[in-house]
Each structure stands twice: as C-alpha cells, then as structure tokens.
Amino acid sequence: MKRTRSQTKESISVSKSESLTASSSKLPFRAKKIPRLPSSSNNNKNKETLIPEDSTPPPLPTPKPLTSTGEMELALHHLRAADVTLAACIDAFPTPHFHTHRSPFFSLVKSIISQQLSNKASQSIEDRFVALCGGPHSVGPDSVLALSAQQLRGVGISGPKATYLHDLASKYRDGLLSDSSILEMDDETLYKKLTMVKGIGPWSVHMFMIFTLHRPDVLPVGDLVVRRGVERLYGLKSLPQPSQMEKLCEQWKPYRSVGSWYMYRLVEAKGILPLPPPTSLL
Numbered sequence: 001m002k003r004t005r006s007q008t009k010e011s012i013s014v015s016k017s018e019s020l021t022a023s024s025s026k027l028p029f030r031a032k033k034i035p036r037l038p039s040s041s042n043n044n045k046n047k048e049t050l051i052p053e054d055s056t057p058p059p060l061p062t063p064k065p066l067t068s069t070g071e072m073e074l075a076l077h078h079l080r081a082a083d084v085t086l087a088a089c090i091d092a093f094p095t096p097h098f099h100t101h102r103s104p105f106f107s108l109v110k111s112i113i114s115q116q117l118s119n120k121a122s123q124s125i126e127d128r129f130v131a132l133c134g135g136p137h138s139v140g141p142d143s144v145l146a147l148s149a150q151q152l153r154g155v156g157i158s159g160p161k162a163t164y165l166h167d168l169a170s171k172y173r174d175g176l177l178s179d180s181s182i183l184e185m186d187d188e189t190l191y192k193k194l195t196m197v198k199g200i201g202p203w204s205v206h207m208f209m210i211f212t213l214h215r216p217d218v219l220p221v222g223d224l225v226v227r228r229g230v231e232r233l234y235g236l237k238s239l240p241q242p243s244q245m246e247k248l249c250e251q252w253k254p255y256r257s258v259g260s261w262y263m264y265r266l267v268e269a270k271g272i273l274p275l276p277p278p279t280s281l282l
Helices: 005-024 040-049 071-082 084-092 104-113 119-133 141-145 149-154 159-173 179-184 187-194 202-211 224-234 242-248 256-268
Strands: none
Touching (some): 071 084, 084 256, 104 119, 119 149, 149 159
C-alpha cells in the first residue's frame, strides 16, 4: 500500500520527536544530590555537646596564710589528730611563728643573694646591696635594673647572681610577675611562674612560700633538714626520697608547712624531744 505525501511527512515528524525525546532523557551531566536536612533531634544533640572555645577552668582559691587569725590553732589541732607521732613534737616545742616585713620582690632578691652562703656572709652582702640601691625602701625592679653587673659584683654579688637579679627585675618590669599577683596566685601557678626565673629553683620557691607568704600546705621535699627530721620522726633507716616524703607526710595536709617547721626544730634538738613545761595545778 502506497503512502500519501501527507502520511510520509507525518511519520517523519513523529520519528523526529521520538528521537529528540530519547536523546533528552540522557542528561550530559550528573544530577546533583540534594542534601538532607538534619533532624531537630540531631541539632539539639550537637548544641548540647558544643563547648565554648574561650572557656577556662576557674582559678584555684588562694589558701589563707598561717598568720591569719585562728589559722595556726586549726593547723595544730589537725596535725595532732592526724599524726600521733608528730603530736609529740607539737607538745614538746613552742608554737610556730611566721612573720616577715619584706615585700615579695625584696624576699626573692634576698633568696638569690643568700644562695650557697653562710648567714653572716649573706647578710654582709645584702647590707651593701641595699645601701647601693639607696636604702631598704628603694629596693625594687627599677633600682635593680639600673645597676650594672659590675656594680653588683662590687658589693660581693657574683656574675651569675647578677644575671639572676636582672632576670627577676625584668620579669617584674614586663608584667609577668608583681607583688600583688604573687599574693593572689595559687600554689601550683606560683611555683610554675617563679621557677621560670633564672636562679630560682624548687627549694627557693618552697622557702619563699613558707617563710614569706606563709602558705600553709608546702612540703619542701628537697630540703635536707626536713628530710632528716622525717627520718628521725618515723625512725627510718635512711633519708627518705621525695616520693617517700610525699607519702609519709600526706596525713599532714593541708598544713604540711607547719609539719615541716617542726622538722627543723626536731633536727636542731638532735632528735631528742625536750620535756614539756610543767602543767600548772591551779
């Protein structure tokens, strides 16, 4: 059967439309996936676990100094109850007294000057140093930085100690340390800050914390006298190591400074406790 011209045109147009439809069904690029929105439960979960970047733990409270009213009485009561062996020392020796009238800066300067010197030699050099600064009230970071190493050597301060004094004064000048911030720092922070100063080591920091700041819970594990006192107190066969000191004196917390003070008295007495004063019968 022959097709008419109109039928032929009609079939051609149909075939063209079909071919266009087939080719258009095959896209020349990949279809993009539409991301799913997180559910409200996931959003809440993520919000709960977020931690602010600027969050910092609160600073530890600064302990009351032993010179605070009633603090020494609390310390002695605690130590007597916590350690029966130490209680004998407390009853045999007078009550500890902690007092100083020097500023923290002046005390640190004195600590550096007195290193590895006898008390007499240290005091002589300190007197000449104070006079060089212009008197006790003139001893400060600026006056120390104004002195050259040669001037400091002229009053008996060694070259290395002159460097230590300048480093301490520089840290005060730069704001890394100050008398007010030292008084406000907790024990751990203060230890880290002070041991950053050249010439100031753990022992110097412990002595400063006990005898200048009167911090109640300092155990100078590297102090030979305190170690000797602990050895005699507990009848040990040899000097205790720092780790052993920590364990033995754990029961003294939070008044290990007072316990250490009694170790000095015990060694001075050569391990023999003096008889307690007679009790009044009135």
